[in-house]
Amino acid sequence: MQLSFQIEEFAPAIEELKPLSQCHWEEIGRDRERVPLSVDWERYSRIEASGNLIFATARDAEQHLIGYMIALASYHLHYGTTRFAQIDVFWVAPEHRRGTNGVKLFQLFEREARRRGVVKIIGQTKLDDAHDLSSLYKYLGWTPQEMLFTKVL
Numbered sequence: 142m143q144l145s146f147q148i149e150e151f152a153p154a155i156e157e158l159k160p161l162s163q164c165h166w167e168e169i170g171r172d173r174e175r176v177p178l179s180v181d182w183e184r185y186s187r188i189e190a191s192g193n194l195i196f197a198t199a200r201d202a203e204q205h206l207i208g209y210m211i212a213l214a215s216y217h218l219h220y221g222t223t224r225f226a227q228i229d230v231f232w233v234a235p236e237h238r239r240g241t242n243g244v245k246l247f248q249l250f251e252r253e254a255r256r257r258g259v260v261k262i263i264g265q266t267k268l269d270d271a272h273d274l275s276s277l278y279k280y281l282g283w284t285p286q287e288m289l290f291t292k293v294l
Contacts, residue, residue, distance in 0.1 A: 208231075
């Protein structure tokens with residue numbers, strides 16, 4: 142099945158995103174008892190209105206949303222003349238995780254980030270075997286630079 146990849150406006154896609162966001166959280170969410178899914182759709186929309194949100198999508202032949210990447214793009218607090226993009230979330234429905242679908246979504250995002258003046262992108266991956274996307278990042282020419290730690294209080 143052929144997929145299409147595009148940059149879209151976020152706000153009109155919210156209703157489509159809601160069930161996918163739930164599936165995404167059920168698959169990879171951590172500490173669910175203490176950190177429930179509660180997406181702030183309005184805040185995302187405000188960030189988009191400010192020009193600081195990148196929303197890349199993957200759609201199937203019937204134009205159903207089957208994957209997405211959301212990133213925040215702004216000037217860094219420490220490097221005020223440099224525009225950074227921080228990937229917030231990315232997900233492709235499990236039945237479409239084959240071939241180069243994930244690569245195409247990332248490449249589209251990178252092109253859009255570059256077009257918007259982003260100089261450096263920050264992304265993350267889970268460390269467990271089932272969700273570790275380090276090989277995808279390395280394939281795309283990304284370099285590991287830090288390790289992220291979390292703690293639930």
